[in-house]
Amino acid sequence: MAKPDNRADNEAHLQKHIDHTIANLHEAKEYLDEHASEITADEKQAIEAKNDRRQESIKGFVAEKKDEAQQ
Structure with a gap:
């Protein structure tokens, strides 16, 4: 059985990726x-x-995070 699509924490995951990429x-x-x-x-x-x-990745993450915030 497939796991349900839970996007509740996508913004937090995206922010973690943004922070990590900026640090790198x-x-x-x-x-x-x-x-x-x-x-x-x-x-x-x-x-x-x-x-x-x-x-470029940071820009993409930020755009995706904005999209998630609007949903």
Whole structure:
């Protein structure tokens, strides 16, 4: 038997994802600030690209959270 679709805590789950992604974004920025001279250009570019994806994810999470709040 399938579990019922309980979305009561979706906003809380989305906020947790937002907070976690923001923390990872800041941690990566701090890492770049502290170790920029020690990493290769490719590594720096990979971290920056991942941070770009994190920012897009945050936007998506925020939009989804707004949708959940309206339901």
